[in-house]
Amino acid sequence: MRVPDIVGRLIRIPRLPGPRVALRLLTIPALRRRWRRSLSFRIVSTTLLVSVVVVAVLGVVLLDQVGRGLLDAKRKASLAEVAADVAVAQSQLNQTPAATPAELDPLLESLVNQLSIRGNGVYSVALLSTSDVGTGFDSGGVRQALPQRLRDVVVRQQAEASTYVHLDSAPPSAPGVAGGGPTEALVVGAPLAARTTSATYELYLLFPLRAEEQTLGLVRRTLALGGAALVGLLALISFLVTRQVVRPVRQAAQVATRLAAGRLQERMAVHGQDDLARLATSFNEMARGLQRQISELEELSRVQRRFTADVSHELRTPLTTVRMAADLLHEARADFTAEVARSSELLVGELDRFEALLGDLLEISRYDARAAVLEVEPTDVAGLLRSECAYATRLAGDRGSILSTSGIPEEPVLAEVDGRRVSRIVRNLLSNAVEHGEGAQIEISLAADEESVALRVRDHGVGLRPGEAGLVFGRFWRADPSRARRTGGTGLGLSIALEDARLHGGWLQAWGEPGRGACFRLVLPRVAGGPLHGSPLPLQPADAETPADDAGHQPTPPGSAATVPPPGRGVVEAGR
Amino acid sequence: MKGRILVVDDDLALAEMLGIVLRGSGFQPAFVADGDRALQAFRDVRPDLVLLDLMLPGTNGIDVCRAIRAESGVPIVMLTAKSDTLDVVLGLECGADDYVVKPFKPTELVARVRARLRNDEPTAEDLRIGPPEDPVEIDVAGHRVRRGEATISLTPLEFDLLVALARKPRQVFTREVLLEQVWGYRHPADTRLVNVHVQRLRAKVERDPERPDVVITVRGVGYKAGPP
Secondary structure (H helix, E strand, O other): OHHHHHHHHHHOOOOOOOHHHHHHHOOHHHHHHHHHHOHHHHHHHHHHHHHHHHHHHHHHHHHHHHHHHHHHHHHHHHHHHHHHHHHHHHHHHHHOOOOOHHHHHHHHHHHHHHHHHHHOOOOEEEEEEOOOOOOEEEOOOHHHHOOHHHHHHHHHHOOOEEEEEEEOOOOOOOOOOOOOOOEEEEEEEEEEEOOOOOOEEEEEEEEEOHHHHHHHHHHHHHHHHHHHHHHHHHHHHHHHHHHHHHHHHHHHHHHHHHHHOOOOOOOOOOOOOOHHHHHHHHHHHHHHHHHHHHHHHHHHHHHHHHHHHHHHHHHHHHHHHHHHHHHHHHHOHHHOOHHHHHHHHHHHHHHHHHHHHHHHHHHHHHHHOOOOOOOOEEEEHHHHHHHHHHHHHHHHHHHOOOEEEEEOOOOOOEEEEOHHHHHHHHHHHHHHHHHHOOOOOEEEEEEEOOOEEEEEEEEOOOOOOOOHHHHOOOOOOOOOOOOOOOOOOOOOHHHHHHHHHHHOOOEEEEEEEOOOEEEEEEEEEOOOOOOOOOOOOOOOOHHHOOOOOOOOOOOOOOOOOOOOOOOOOOOOOOOO | OOOEEEEEOOOHHHHHHHHHHHHHOOOEEEEEOOHHHHHHHHHHHOOOEEEEEOOOOOOOHHHHHHHHHHHOOOOEEEEEOOOOHHHHHHHHHOOOOEEEEOOOOHHHHHHHHHHHHOOOOOOOOEEEEOOOOOOEEEEOOOOEEEEOOEEEOOOHHHHHHHHHHHHOOOOOEEHHHHHHHHHOOOOOOOOHHHHHHHHHHHHHHOOOOOOOOOEEEEOOOEEEEOOO
């Protein structure tokens, strides 16, 4: 047949997955996944499902209608045949001179033969005697098929009646022609009466419905085939239509993904002037806008970073000259008057601060430009801490502070860190403690476990007010702007320390309470880039766990910042 | 004492100040402000040491450094505003012996200059390092280095580095110790100085710088004289 060929070829147009792939694609989770992820799969399968239901309902209704129509026509034709046959039989019965039933038999037999010939294979005939049950003539198989119910109706009501029966095997349609397989059949019965003997008879005609069944079968097959082809075509059409819509949408999604990944020059292709083209156009406009804004921002931030770095560099050359001139004056101060000598001292002292500030600014700008590089090597953190403390002792002595280093273990504590940066963190923490320590003792401790090393600098100075633990790492932040600066910190030290800790993937946290001092804890992974899950040292020192009377501030358990953190920041930490 | 110093710097105030400081310390400074004229000035002045600013108009400091190094081993000390890795390493790789980061103190500068001009009384000494069958021979008094038939030309700094290693064969020198002995730093300084100059030295004395047998790296510690 041609139609399935065409259908087959149509179906083969899209690339069909091979049998094994198809099997894998047909597992329930795979289907569920495709349903969730593929718009076209959803549309095609919905179309398929709905059209199958529609076609099935239509087919059933159609088949029913066609079947009914066929049967009705057959029935009408049959009844007409029966009427004609009854008329022939009745007229012959009326004209016969026979007086006894036995004499009638030859006539009845000839009637059956005659009518059977008239039937020409379309129907079989039986003439049965009502009174003499069991006698009668049959052109073939009618009596066996005859339901008793029908006979009862015909005899009782003396009227024509019909019913459908099922034949296990069709009677031979014509003498010499073999009967067929099982089939439905229509049986019509009508009463006859012989005037001379006043005996009654029943004439039965059996119409096998084989032809109708065959027609109906053909219709059913045609409908099924047509329905399947229709469903297939609908699926194909919906696939093609959705592909037209889905493809640009998918392309848009891909382009959006690439845009999000930072490839800002990505654009969608615009074809024609339809809705999809408008989508692409507005998408591209959005991308252009984004690209422009991002590059403007990038440029702005680049210019700003560059400017900071340039300013720091450009300042260095004149500063060098000033520095050398100042040092020269300072060395010769013995020859000057007291005022000039003191001026030269102030000049040199302030130049030191200026230099420190410039160095810190440059360092911060390097972090902002993400140009800071970590250079790790196995370092003895205990040794480093001790030597930094030794250096800071001199500074602390000027302020009356004593550095207590009993919390530093004697044995080396090795960790893969950038020694220069860790030294700088320690230096910043120590000078911060000295500056805010009010001349009280400063305790330094160090501890390590398998994966981390922690060091803590505790002072007993003014402490931190609630909320300040997060602010201390801010650039140029000062607890009390009116407080005199004495050690000449730049205001960037803790910011740089935080950046240094972050570069290591470590934590730098602050704890403090008013009047009870402050505590800074640095936690670093022992292996560069290693994980950090906890700290061998609590952030809150052990002596600060009892409630503070003066501040009325409720402390929290060790290991967390006792200060109330600013919203959204929590304990201020670097890194993870 | 050797004391002619060529100052290559475009900042006139700084150059003048450098002059004052250097003269005050007993050196004789000469000046050039332009990278393009630096090499000519170098040939005219024949200084014992060059103070070279890395940021110059015309030919930049790195190129000047390379040009001077191409014809002389005279010590070069860079003045740099940038302590960033790249800039300094680039300068060192081009042959500068040491560097000072602006802003520096006069004492610091003079200390660096003195360290480079330090002229120990040469001792009559012959040293050999490297594999016994193919050693590097050093004539300390004559400032000559040979390997096989070839005479190797080293800058004074490279020579000092090689001699420091060769005097105590089999002793491992940390970078800090080398910085103190060869460069004269008394406090921790940039260990990249050592790394870069060991590379430069190896490029001259080793048969295969990828697999050195004269200056050996001891992983995690420092360097020592060969054989391994």
